[in-house]
Amino acid sequence: MTPQPLSKLSPHDIQRLKEQQIEQERLQDVLLVLDQLFRREKVTATLVIDCLYDIGYVNLINQKIRPRYLQPLTKSLARMSKPLCRQVALMWVVENSPRLITNWLHSLVVFSDPDDKKSSEAGDIATDSSTEAQRADTAAEIERLRTQARLSTGVAIAAIVALIGTVFYTTVHLQAMPQIHPLDATAATVQPRSNHRCQ
16 A cells, blocks of 8 residues: 555645654653653662562562572572662663653553444454464463473572582581681790790
């Protein structure tokens, strides 16, 4: 379908094109303002990320790590990884949030026509057969990802158990070794001199 020249468009269509152009320009302005806001307010974004991370890792560990005796260890590991996660999340937020917020705000102010709903319903009926195939593919993909998640959880638990075993083994052997205090060692090697001269 080739675009019609402007001379063949009705005044209503020309007006609508101008409105769409203004809408796109204003959306671009919103995107730029939000982008500058996130780049200027990195400290605020970092604080928000920290708060969400603190809530999220506790809830995730409580939900996913079933043995309660492993939860304190995994929570301490999660606390140690917070600075790295903060940097990655901050880069993602600064890069993606302005666009996502702009799209969300745009969806709040766009009102659909009743004619558009009728045409979309007709299109939905035509695409039902293709969505069945997509659902089957999606279900297979979800099952594959669940299997990978179970495997990753098992490997993580095995690594944590190995780490705990290594720390325990090292601690026991360090306690079994004789302890030499620095003051005792110097006292044994330094002998007091007598004030007597050989006569």
